[in-house]
Amino acid sequence: MPSTCNVVVLISGSGSNLQALIDDIQTGDNPARISAVISNRADAYGLERARAAGIPAFSLDHRQFADREAFDAALIELIDQNSPDLLVLAGFMRILTSGFVRHYQGRLLNIHPSLLPKYKGLHTHQRALEAGDGEHGCSVHFVTEELDGGPLVLQSVLLVNADDTPASLAERVHVQEHVIYPLAVRWFAQGRLHLGTQGVMLDDQPLPASGHQIRT
Template identity: 50%
Template sequence: MSFAIAVLLSGNGSNLQAIMNAIAQHELDVVIKVVISDRLDAKGLERARDAGIPAIFIEPAKYQLREQFDDALSVILNDYHVSLVVLAGFMRILSDKFVSRYLGKLINIHPSLLPKYKGLNTHQRVIDAGELEHGASVHFVTPKLDDGPIIIQSGVEVVAGESSEQLKQKIHKIEHIIYPRAINWISKARVELKNGRVFLDGLVIDEIKHNIVI
């Protein structure tokens, strides 16, 4: 029986597409049971529908409190019996209650080499700071924003004179490789979150190779 996941997104869904491509190429043995968005016009919902995957819009305006939205989200996730919740450009901040409920079963991808550059506009901030390297990180989600234990990272060189858009496209290529890889590890029970640390094949990840450069 294939490992069941849900994908949450707010926009284009390029990471969703990368996951679907990895499944189609038999590089990833999971089933995307449902795709959920907080935006009706999210292209990721269209990608899901085109692939025959249930695509659900939850309208934030219907809920006065963030916790109420998250409760509605939990009902859907429970209905689809997913083992992993994958945040792929989901722009809502989830409540502590929701995160605690799915701790160890909730992952995110962030466009920086965490713990550097948490939050938004990472590409321009990296350029403005004169950094020589930029990248992406997949991490378990904890109540503190962009602060959960890291599963995998990958970096690229920041070339002098390149724009934030050019850098963004380079980071997208990295994301589309490392996110399916992280999901694959979790689906095969190779990754475990224990006492706030990530183990891969029984070894602490930060004692193996923290930054995998592609």
């Protein structure tokens, strides 16, 4: 791992997780460096966050391409111009093609607002409440071709309150996303985290299937 870890971040919206990454990197002892932020929406507020931090920001409108494969091919070309050691999905609302995922195998992270493997996809907070779950949270994982199904790195686990609504639960989970995503990126940038033949490795030790867990 080089002394500086080039990170490219993909977004589609406000970029609050992007801001958490920017803030963590600016602490000064983090070898990660965000070399570019890319959105499939030109009006994504996260692009303004990137520009305010002096980070090159690009938009690539998926609607201008004939199909998903054509868009992903153009996206790969744009990403690779920025020499990424790590690619971070931070609210990127596109399902990626298998070819895209394979191209970045082992250096592609995502965050999902549930305790995976529970509640892949959307409406995770509502589904957790409807199931009567006592715990909920968020997960950082390496991306594979299975949607929200890649090996887990890190989870933040919180207790569900009796008076929680989907909105209140989403707010509390969002706070935890801003804690664990920068931590996972920092681990990768420091060379401590990688995806190996034995699964996810942290400090040369395999993590359990649930990843490293933080309870709040």
